[in-house]
Amino acid sequence: MGQSELSAQNVRPPSGHDPTYMFYQGLDGIPRLNGVSSFEPPAYRTLLDSVQQFPDSSSLDLIRSLGARWLLIHGNRYPAEEWERLQKALDPPPGLVLEKKWGPVWLFRVE
Numbered sequence: 001m002g003q004s005e006l007s008a009q010n011v012r013p014p015s016g017h018d019p020t021y022m023f024y025q026g027l028d029g030i031p032r033l034n035g036v037s038s039f040e041p042p043a044y045r046t047l048l049d050s051v052q053q054f055p056d057s058s059s060l061d062l063i064r065s066l067g068a069r070w071l072l073i074h075g076n077r078y079p080a081e082e083w084e085r086l087q088k089a090l091d092p093p094p095g096l097v098l099e100k101k102w103g104p105v106w107l108f109r110v111e
Contacts, residue, residue: 030070033047033063033068047063050062054086055089055090057095060094060095060096063110064095068110069109069110070107070108070109071096071107071108071110072106073086073090073105073106073108074104075087075103075104075106076105083104090106093108095110095111096108096109096110096111097109097111
C-alpha cells in the first residue's frame with residue numbers, strides 16, 4: 001500500500017509541500033496518502049485535521065485505516081520547538097517501528 005509524508009505544512013494548511021511529495025511518487029512509484037489536485041476530497045481534510053495531534057491514537061488509527069504501511073516525517077520542515085516536541089512523542093513511537101533516520105527525516109513502518 002501507500003505511505004504518508006508529514007511535515008509542518010501538513011498540520012498547518014495550506015499544505016505547501018504536497019506537490020513535492022507527488023513528484024517523489026513519480027520517481028519511486030510508491031502511492032502517497034497526501035497529494036495535490038484541483039479537487040480536495042473531504043477525507044483529505046479529515047486526514048490533515050487528524051494529524052494535527054500526531055502521534056495520538058486517533059491520527060495513527062486513521063493513517064492505518066487508509067492503508068498506509070510507511071510514514072515519513074520531515075523534521076526539517078517543522079519549527080524547532082515543534083520538531084523537538086514530536087521527537088519526544090515518538091520515543092518510543094506508538095504503533096510505529098522506526099526503520100531509518102536520514103538526519104531530520106525519519107522513516108517509520110506502520111504496524
